[in-house]
Amino acid sequence: MRENPKSEDAERSAPGAMSASEHIGVCFGYLGAVSCLVMSCIGAAYGSAQAGLGLCRAGCRDPNMVIKGIIPVAMAGVRGIYGLVLSIIIMSGIRTDGTYGQYNGYMHLGAGLCCGAAQFASGIAVGVVGEAGTQATVFQSKLFAPLVLILIFTEALALYGLIVGMIMAQSGQRRVDG
Numbered sequence: 001m002r003e004n005p006k007s008e009d010a011e012r013s014a015p016g017a018m019s020a021s022e023h024i025g026v027c028f029g030y031l032g033a034v035s036c037l038v039m040s041c042i043g044a045a046y047g048s049a050q051a052g053l054g055l056c057r058a059g060c061r062d063p064n065m066v067i068k069g070i071i072p073v074a075m076a077g078v079r080g081i082y083g084l085v086l087s088i089i090i091m092s093g094i095r096t097d098g099t100y101g102q103y104n105g106y107m108h109l110g111a112g113l114c115c116g117a118a119q120f121a122s123g124i125a126v127g128v129v130g131e132a133g134t135q136a137t138v139f140q141s142k143l144f145a146p147l148v149l150i151l152i153f154t155e156a157l158a159l160y161g162l163i164v165g166m167i168m169a170q171s172g173q174r175r176v177d178g
Helices: 008-013 020-061 065-093 102-139 141-171
Strands: none
Touching: 020 065, 020 102, 065 102, 065 141, 102 141
C-alpha cells in the first residue's frame, strides 16, 4: 500500500515537479561540481604550499632565485582555476525543470571526479617537483630548464583531466529519453 495517494503521473503533471529519479540526478550533478572544485583546490593548495616552501628555502640561500622559484607556485594555483571552470560548466548544465535524469547526474559526477582527481594528483606533483627543483637550482643553475620541462608535463596531466571532464560534462548536458 502506498503512503502517498498521488500517482507519479499526477506529480509530474504539476509545473516544476520532479520525480525521485530526477532528484537523484540533480544531487549527483551537484556532487560532481563540488567534488571537482574541492579536489582541484586541495591539489592547488598543496602544490602551492610545497612549492612555496622550496621558494622560501631557495630564496634564503640565493635571493635571485625568488623570481625563478615563483613559477611552480603559480603553476600549482592554476589547478584550482581548472576545477572552477569545469564546476561552472557542470552547474550550468544542471536543470530542475524535469528534463535532468540520473544519466545526466552520473555523467556530471564522473566529469567532476575525473577533473578533480587529475588536478589533485597534478598539484601534488607540482608541489614535490617545485620544492625539490627550486632548491636544487640554487646549487646547480643548469637544472632550471629540466625543472620547467617537468612542470610542463605535470601541467599536461592537469589538462588531460580537464579535457576529459569537459567532454563528459557535455555528454551529461544532453537529454536521454527512456
